[in-house]
Amino acid sequence: xxxxxxxxxxxxxxxxxxxxxxxxxxxxxxxxxxxxxxxxxxxxxxxxxxxxxxxxxxxxxxxxxxxxxxxxxxxxxxxxxxxxxxxxxxxxxxxxxxxxxxxxxxxxxxxxxxxxxxxxxxxxxxxxxxxxxxxxxxxxxxxxxxxxxxxxxxxxxxxxxxxxxxxxxxxxxxxxxxxxxxxxxxxxxxxxxxxxxxxxxxxxxxxxxxxxxxxxxxxxxxxxxxxxxxxxxxxxxxxxxxxxxxxxxxxxxxxxxxxxxxxxxxxxxxxxxxxxxxxxxxxxxxxxxxxxxxxxxxxxxxxxxxxxxxxxxxxxxxxxxxxxxxxxxxxxxxxxxxxxxxxxxxxxxxxxxxxxxxxxxxxxxxxxxxxxxxxxxxxxxxxxxxxxxxxxxxxxxxxxxxxxxxxxxxxxxxxxxxxxxxxxxxxxxxxxxxxxxxxxxxxxxxxxxxxxxxxxxxxxxxxxxxxxxxxxxxxxxxxxxxxxxxxxxxxxxxxxxxxxxxxxxxxxxxxxxxxxxxxxxxxxxxxxxxxxxxxxxxxxxxxxxxxxxxxxxxxxxxxxxxxxxxxxxxxxxxxxxxxxxxxxxxxxxxxxxxxxxxxxxxxxxxxxxxxxxxxxxxxxxxxxxxxxxxxxxxxxxxxxxxxxxxxxxxxxxxxxxxxxxxxxxxxxxxxx
Amino acid sequence: xxxxxxxxxxxxxxxxxxxxxxxxxxxxxxxxxxxxxxxxxxxxxxxxxxxxxxxxxxxxxxxxxxxxxxxxxxxxxxxxxxxxxxxxxxxxxxxxxxxxxxxxxxxxxxxxxxxxxxxxxxxxxxxxxxxxxxxxxxxxxxxxxxxxxxxxxxxxxxxxxxxxxxxxxxxxxxxxxxxxxxxxxxxxxxxxxxxxxxxxxxx
Numbered sequence: 001x002x003x004x005x006x007x008x009x010x011x012x013x014x015x016x017x018x019x020x021x022x023x024x025x026x027x028x029x030x031x032x033x034x035x036x037x038x039x040x041x042x043x044x045x046x047x048x049x050x051x052x053x054x055x056x057x058x059x060x061x062x063x064x065x066x067x068x069x070x071x072x073x074x075x076x077x078x079x080x081x082x083x084x085x086x087x088x089x090x091x092x093x094x095x096x097x098x099x100x101x102x103x104x105x106x107x108x109x110x111x112x113x114x115x116x117x118x119x120x121x122x123x124x125x126x127x128x129x130x131x132x133x134x135x136x137x138x139x140x141x142x143x144x145x146x147x148x149x150x151x152x153x154x155x156x157x158x159x160x161x162x163x164x165x166x167x168x169x170x171x172x173x174x175x176x177x178x179x180x181x182x183x184x185x186x187x188x189x190x191x192x193x194x195x196x197x198x199x200x201x202x203x204x205x206x207x208x209x210x211x212x213x214x215x216x217x218x219x220x221x222x223x224x225x226x227x228x229x230x231x232x233x234x235x236x237x238x239x240x241x242x243x244x245x246x247x248x249x250x251x252x253x254x255x256x257x258x259x260x261x262x263x264x265x266x267x268x269x270x271x272x273x274x275x276x277x278x279x280x281x282x283x284x285x286x287x288x289x290x291x292x293x294x295x296x297x298x299x300x301x302x303x304x305x306x307x308x309x310x311x312x313x314x315x316x317x318x319x320x321x322x323x324x325x326x327x328x329x330x331x332x333x334x335x336x337x338x339x340x341x342x343x344x345x346x347x348x349x350x351x352x353x354x355x356x357x358x359x360x361x362x363x364x365x366x367x368x369x370x371x372x373x374x375x376x377x378x379x380x381x382x383x384x385x386x387x388x389x390x391x392x393x394x395x396x397x398x399x400x401x402x403x404x405x406x407x408x409x410x411x412x413x414x415x416x417x418x419x420x421x422x423x424x425x426x427x428x429x430x431x432x433x434x435x436x437x438x439x440x441x442x443x444x445x446x447x448x449x450x451x452x453x454x455x456x457x458x459x460x461x462x463x464x465x466x467x468x469x470x471x472x473x474x475x476x477x478x479x480x481x482x483x484x485x486x487x488x489x490x491x492x493x494x495x496x497x498x499x500x501x502x503x504x505x506x507x508x509x510x511x512x513x514x515x516x517x518x519x520x521x522x523x524x525x526x527x528x529x530x531x532x533x534x535x536x537x538x539x540x541x542x543x544x545x546x547x548x549x550x551x552x553x554x555x556x557x558x559x560x561x562x563x564x565x566x567x568x569x570x571x572x573x574x575x576x577x578x579x580x581x582x583x584x585x586x587x588x589x590x591x592x593x594x595x596x597x598x599x600x601x602x603x604x605x606x607x608x609x610x611x612x613x614x615x616x617x618x619x620x621x622x623x624x625x626x627x628x629x630x631x632x633x634x635x636x637x638x639x640x641x642x643x644x645x646x647x648x649x650x651x652x653x654x655x656x657x658x659x660x661x662x663x664x665x666x667x668x669x670x671x672x
Numbered sequence: 673x674x675x676x677x678x679x680x681x682x683x684x685x686x687x688x689x690x691x692x693x694x695x696x697x698x699x700x701x702x703x704x705x706x707x708x709x710x711x712x713x714x715x716x717x718x719x720x721x722x723x724x725x726x727x728x729x730x731x732x733x734x735x736x737x738x739x740x741x742x743x744x745x746x747x748x749x750x751x752x753x754x755x756x757x758x759x760x761x762x763x764x765x766x767x768x769x770x771x772x773x774x775x776x777x778x779x780x781x782x783x784x785x786x787x788x789x790x791x792x793x794x795x796x797x798x799x800x801x802x803x804x805x806x807x808x809x810x811x812x813x814x815x816x817x818x819x820x821x822x823x824x825x826x827x828x829x830x831x832x833x834x835x836x837x838x839x840x841x842x843x844x845x846x847x848x849x850x851x852x853x854x855x856x857x858x859x860x861x862x863x864x865x866x867x868x869x870x871x872x873x874x875x
Contacts, residue, residue, distance in 0.1 A: 302737050302770050311735045313770035349685065349737045349774075370685060370739030555696035557712045557851060562703040 003095040004074060006115075011077045013118040017125035018069030022060040024132025029059035031139035038143045085114045167248040168205035173198050178357045179259070179292050190611070190633055191253035192241075194234045197360030200254065202241065204228040209245035213254065238618050240611055251608040253615055253629075262290040262354035262366030264297070268332075269350070272372040278342030284319060286331040286352035286368055293325035295363065297354035299333055303340060304347040316340065317353075325357055348373040400437050401507075401534045404430060408523045408530060415523075424521040431518035434530070438511035441537075445501050445508065507536035588617060588624070589652050596645065599635075607635050624651035675709035676702065676873065679727035681719045681758070683744055686736035686771070689716070690763050691844035694731065700851035701862040702869050706799065719744040724751055729872035733761045733844040738775040740782070748782050752828075752835040757872040758783075765811050765822075765842030772840060776826070783828035783836045791824070795834060798871040800863045806839065807864050809846040833875045837868065 033055040037048050064070060078092045092114070169188055175181035176197040186192060194200060202211060202218075207226045211218040213235060220230035234256050241252040268285035288297050298320035305312045319333025331352055342348070352368040411418075411426055418426070510533035517526035595609035614628040631644035678695045682688045695714030702710045717723045717730070720743035724730060730751065732738075740748065752758065760779065762771045776786055789795065791805035805824060812821045828836035847862050854860055 302774070304736050304770060311764060311769075313737070315770075347736065349739060351739065369741060370737075372685060372739075554713065555693060555850060557696055557699045557703060559699075559703045559710065559712050562700050562851075 003078075003092055007074045007077050007081070007092070007096065010081060010115070010118045011072050011074065013122055014072055014077065014080070015069045017121050018064050018067035020125040020129040021067055022063035024129040024136075025063040026056040026060035027133050027136030028139070030056040031136040031143065034140055035143035081114050081117060084117045088114065167209065167243065167245055167250055169243055169250050169252060170203040171252065172201040172203075174201075176358075176360045178359050188250070189252055190636055191255055191629060193255045193257055195257045196234050196236075196259055197358075198234045200232050200234060202230045202232075202243070202252075204230075204243050204245070206245040206247055209243055212242040212244075214239040238615050240615050242608075249604070249608070251611045253611050255618070259356065259358045259360075259362060259364055260291045261362075261364035262288050262294050262297075262356050264288050264352045264354050264366040264368040266350075266352050266368035266371060269371050269373070272374075274374045274376050275337070275342075276376055278337045278344075278346070278375045280338075281334040281336045282373065284331070284333045284335055284350070284352075288323070288329050288331065288352070288354040288366065290327055290354070290356045290364075290366070293327055293357045294323040294329055294354050295325065295357045296320060296322045297329060297331050297352065299331065299335070299350065299352050301335065301340075301351075302349040303342065304349070305343060305345070307345060314340070323354075329354075342375050344375050345377045346375045348375075400433075400440075401511075401530065401537055404434055404437065405527065405530045405534060407433075408518070408527055412523045412527070427518050427521040427523055430523070430526075431515045434511055434515040434518055434526075438508055438515060441504055441508050441511065445504050503536045503540035507533040507540065510536060584620065585652070588613065588621070592649065592652055603635065607632050610635075621651060621654075623654075624648050627651055675711050676729075676869065677711040677727060678702075678714040678869075679717045679724070679730050680714060681724065681730040681732040682716050683719045683732065683734075683738065684741050685739040686734035687763075688732065688734050690735055691733050691761075691848045693849055694733070694844055694847045697847045697849065697851045697854070697862050698731075698865040698869065700854065701860065701866050704860075705863070705866050706870065708869070708873065720747055722747065724748075725754060725756070728756055729869060730756065730758045731761070732758060732775075733763045735763045735771060737770045737773075738778050740778045745778075745782050752783050752830060755830075755833075757834060757875075758836045759839075759868055759872075760836065761839045761842065761844045763842060763844040765809070765840060765845070776838065779828060779836050779838065783830070786826040786828050786836065786838050788824045789827040789834070789837070793827075793834075794875065795825075795837070795867055795871045798867040798874065800867055802864065802867070806841060807861065809841050809843060809861075811842045811845050834871070 030052045033052045037051070068076070074096060075093070078096050082088055082090055082092055170185065171189060171192050172183065172185045173192060173194045174183050175195045179195055181195065192200070202220075203223065204211070204220070205227050207222055207228060209220075209228050211220050211228070211230045213232060218230045218232060218241075220228040223229045235254060236256070238253065238255045241254050243250045243252070264286060265288075266284075266286045268283050284299050286297070286299070288294055298317045300317045301315065303314040303316075305314075318335055319331055321329070321331055323329040335348075335350070340348075349370050349372055351370045354366045356362060356364040356366075358364050408430055411423070411430065415423060510529045514526040514529035514533060517523070517529065591609065591613050595606045595613065598609070599606040610628050610632050614625045614632070617625040617628065627644050627648035627650075631641040631648060634641040634644055678699050680688065680695055699710055699712065699714060702708055703712075715727075717727065719730075719732075720741060724747050748758065758779075760775060762769065762775065764771050766772060779786060791803075796802040796805060808821055822840040825841075826838040827834045828838075843865070847865060854862070
């Protein structure tokens with residue numbers, strides 16, 4: 001073996017030693033950068049590994065170059081040996097420079113066991129590199145604790161490897177095709193947000209791991225790499241995915257993003273309205289929005305015809321538009337009222353409807369507010385209504401007055417044949433009948449005016465002196481109906497109430513005169529008044545009957561009477577008290593406190609409890625759920641989660657809004 | 673204990689007041705058969721007002737299409753969430769009619785899907801016992817409306833209790849008479865109303 005070959009081996013050894021030194025320096029550099037990132041940034045994201053690797057590479061190359069290993073020639077290598085083995089007296093350098101001219105030098109080189117020097121160099125390099133690597137490892141571990149200790153909080157735990165053990169979970173989410181979203185892959189996530197209907201693949205690194213979603217176990221198959229693979233479709237609501245194995249466990253929140261139904265806003269017509277006539281067309285306008293895309297939209301209408309107990313309905317749609325999956329769109333059309341053959345009294349219920357492209361859980365159908373267009377009935381704009389049925393009191397009065405006239409005319413004919421006292425007695429009897437009839441007419445008038453016949457103006461036969469004249473009665477009637485008169489004044493000097501009652505009031509007055517004449521046995525002089533009263537009653541009978549529009553009569557149930565004076569002792573079924581309204585909130589607080597108490601002793605268990613609590617809070621306390629998500633993320637990363645946990649506690653402690661003034665069923669202030 | 677007040681729900685879109693005599697008749701029956709403290713008159717309460725939350729039972733009827741406003745939906749959702757019960761009766765007794773289609777659509781949006789209420793449900797034993805399910809109405813038996821007898825009621829459940837009870841049987845017409853005329857019936861046809869009230873108050 002020539003000296004050149006021996007030196008080449010030494011050069012490789014020296015380069016190896018330089019590489020070892022460089023490796024130690026690189027490890028120290030990486031650990032330092034790691035400490036800096038943890039101190040100033042917090043939990044290192046995936047991107048934070050780039051500066052660490054970069055710093056390590058630079059340090060390695062710099063140390064390698066500093067050691068001169070990159071330019072280590074055989075001559076430099078020979079001088080390095082000669083420096084450490086002076087007994088060679090430059091024989092090695094000479095042999096390398098003049099290999100063919102000096103064979104004795106080759107013997108000197110062979111005789112010298114200078115390879116010992118290179119082994120010493122390698123041993124030194126190994127020792128120092130080992131020390132440096134150990135120091136770097138210590139620095140790395142210390143760096144992982146920097147953030148938690150610097151925060152001074154109650155929570156500080158190791159890095160990702162400390163929670164969940166060596167178990168690794170990789171999740172791939174494939175959204176439904178209609179959403180046109182990209183697939184996503186996540187490694188060891190704390191939570192996964194997936195659109196409803198997405199396909200989810202869960203790959204676990206442990207071959208004996210079991211998976212559960214909510215309360216149900218998830219079937220899994222063994223992969224070629226020795227792990228477990230499970231698939232599921234996004235559950236209906238947010239649930240916790242639990243992965244458990246002898247090497248650790250993990251909880252991953254599978255958060256469901258629902259596909260919202262389209263939002264539809266009807267712009268035209270802007271409000272409900274009443275149409276005088278069902279002619280022309282009505283412009284329609286609407287805007288629609290959706291989170292993933294709208295397929296089509298249209299205006300829908302229902303036409304209601306009829307009244308009372310008889311209604312018919314017709315439906316239709318106009319202005320349908322295909323939006324091709326756009327997220328927003330506008331609709332415009334016009335509704336031809338003549339085409340849908342509306343009649344007076346018909347009602348058109350109009351709205352806009354949009355359908356999205358959800359082919360998994362949908363389609364989602366969004367509907368706007370409904371506008372109502374009503375076609376006015378004939379005479380609707382009058383302030384009074386005419387009803388068909390009428391009470392028959394006037395008819396009764398007419399017959400009675402006619403009967404009285406007949407009896408009076410008969411009495412007048414028999415005057416000469418009757419004794420005076422009997423004639424007077426019969427006339428007085430007719431006077432009483434006339435007074436009774438007059439009272440009935442007065443009752444009719446007062447009934448119409450809302451007064452009571454037994455009230456202020458009540459009278460009977462013994463109260464003849466206090467009977468009001470027609471003018472007084474009219475004045476009293478107008479005063480009694482002053483408010484209504486003002487409301488119903490049609491511009492003339494007479495209110496409708498007065499107008500409809502005037503013939504009866506005239507009859508009332510004439511009956512009073514007739515009764516007075518009959519009372520003094522003067523039937524001849526009474527008859528003209530009686531004819532006038534009959535004529536007035538006939539006019540009232542022939543008059544148009546007007547009634548004020550009003551509500552149905554209010555029925556007040558007489559409870560004691562219905563209960564037979566309260567002696568009925570029927571007992572209702574036993575009542576089951578409802579749970580207090582805040583039970584769920586109290587339970588949440590207890591679960592939170594229990595998890596918090598476990599946090600120091602068993603952090604992994606506590607984090608899982610927080611995650612499960614978060615799942616149950618999503619739909620009723622979004623603030624607390626959000627704070628818990630942040631807390632669990634921080635805890636998993638080994639960070640201080642004091643602030644997030646405080647936020648969660650505050651959100652859980654939000655006082656309930658309880659309206660103490662509202663009893664469970666008490667008399668309210670609703671309108672009657 | 674406060675007295676029970678029978679509340680009729682006012683809504684914007686239809687003829688909510690098409691059965692004005694039903695409240696008095698139901699009140700009469702509740703007073704007649706039970707000792708539940710009951711107010712002698714009912715009350716009309718707007719479904720878009722928080723006043724609706726004061727009552728354990730709301731009665732809603734009409735002939736015309738039902739389209740709730742956003743405010744009405746919100747109040748109704750709160751009402752049902754707080755344990756209230758809504759009794760809806762189709763005054764058209766017409767299962768294919770506009771009231772049925774629109775009301776069930778609106779109710780499904782607010783309270784979830786309406787499903788057939790089994791005839792063994794506690795509602796039919798809450799006070800009187802109706803072993804055959806909901807009593808038929810004279811309107812059904814006379815072939816009015818859609819000429820069908822609707823054998824079952826529909827319901828939306830809130831947990832294990834009824835939150836929305838929906839009827840196509842036209843109890844609004846069946847019970848729409850003055851309570852004084854109840855004496856002419858050999859069997860009071862409003863007894864099922866007592867079950868509804870008692871169920872709403874005790875479940």
